[in-house]
Amino acid sequence: MAAMTTRLFRSSTYAVSFLQRSLSTAAAATESKPHSSHPRIDPKGKNIQWVFLGCPGVGKGTYASRLSALLGVPHIATGDLVREELSSSGPVSKQLEEIVNQGKLVSDEIIIDLLSRRLEKGESKGESGFILDGFPRTVRQAEILTDVTDIDLVVNLKLPENVLLEKCLGRRICSQCGKNFNVATINVKGENGNPDISMAPLLPPPHCVSKLISRSDDTEAIVQERLRVYNEKSQPVEDFYRAQKKMLEFVLPGGIPETWPKLLEALNLDENEVKQSATA
Numbered sequence: 397m398a399a400m401t402t403r404l405f406r407s408s409t410y411a412v413s414f415l416q417r418s419l420s421t422a423a424a425a426t427e428s429k430p431h432s433s434h435p436r437i438d439p440k441g442k443n444i445q446w447v448f449l450g451c452p453g454v455g456k457g458t459y460a461s462r463l464s465a466l467l468g469v470p471h472i473a474t475g476d477l478v479r480e481e482l483s484s485s486g487p488v489s490k491q492l493e494e495i496v497n498q499g500k501l502v503s504d505e506i507i508i509d510l511l512s513r514r515l516e517k518g519e520s521k522g523e524s525g526f527i528l529d530g531f532p533r534t535v536r537q538a539e540i541l542t543d544v545t546d547i548d549l550v551v552n553l554k555l556p557e558n559v560l561l562e563k564c565l566g567r568r569i570c571s572q573c574g575k576n577f578n579v580a581t582i583n584v585k586g587e588n589g590n591p592d593i594s595m596a597p598l599l600p601p602p603h604c605v606s607k608l609i610s611r612s613d614d615t616e617a618i619v620q621e622r623l624r625v626y627n628e629k630s631q632p633v634e635d636f637y638r639a640q641k642k643m644l645e646f647v648l649p650g651g652i653p654e655t656w657p658k659l660l661e662a663l664n665l666d667e668n669e670v671k672q673s674a675t676a
């Protein structure tokens with residue numbers, strides 16, 4: 397673990413001020429760019445700085461958190477940071493609630509502040525590396541991230557839009573244990589030469605059933621708006637990383653049992669090998 401360096405920030409104080417300066421003047425960001433000699437991806441050495449992209453409901457959280465557990469790096473989801481902040485009585489919670497419930501994006505300034513604070517906390521606990529989920533979501537955020545660190549790999553998860561909508565509408569969270577489930581049974585006929593997609597529901601254990609809640613932004617109208625906003629603001633982020641040749645495009649073949657082994661294969665990861673090397 398000690399060899400893993402979170403290169404997003406050299407020091408927490410530097411991080412916050414750096415990111416804030418980045419937002420106020422592009423020139424300051426360029427001048428302050430830390431030198432970087434980050435090695436290439438080495439999953440076994442866990443030197444990992446990955447980004448997960450993809451539309452709402454595609455499964456970024458599910459697969460980022462599974463990989464985080466497997467590889468021993470933190471899974472940092474900016475959507476979770478936003479939800480934590482809006483459920484607190486912090487100064488921006490009311491403003492965040494309105495933005496999220498309209499399916500819009502939170503400002504780059506607020507997101508970077510939340511992310512900086514999360515990274516600062518992690519660094520003080522000795523965390524290193526990260527799998528970012530839901531960040532960057534605008535080209536501006538991607539440029540700022542590029543200014544402060546090297547990203548090894550960007551995984552772009554893909555599913556057809558009608559599947560995404562069904563998945564968001566079926567999403568449930570246990571209000572007690574916080575685990576995510578999905579009550580939707582998805583059987584969608586493939587169009588334009590694409591294969592059919594089937595996903596079994598991911599049902600909760602009996603003790604969670606009576607405690608299930610839905611996210612307030614998982615209604616049909618808000619999901620449609622989030623998809624529209626994704627296409628407008630986040631598709632260009634895909635192009636940004638595609639141009640840098642850092643992108644792994646991954647079309648989900650089905651639910652977790654079909655997708656997880658295929659994703660590991662695409663990432664060139666052997667689950668048993670990684671687990672053994674972690675306990676060695």
Ligand SMILES: Nc1ncnc2c1ncn2[C@@H]1O[C@H](COP(=O)(O)OP(=O)(O)O)[C@@H](O)[C@H]1O
Pocket residue numbers: 451452453474475476478495496499500501502503504507529530531532533534537613622
């Ligand atoms: N990087 C970001 N930039 C701006 N807003 C964000 C970002 N990450 C999360 N949010 C806000 O939090 C909401 C929930 O995010 P998330 O849980 O990642 O949802 P999704 O299922 O749409 O991917 C978003 O709709 C947006 O309002």
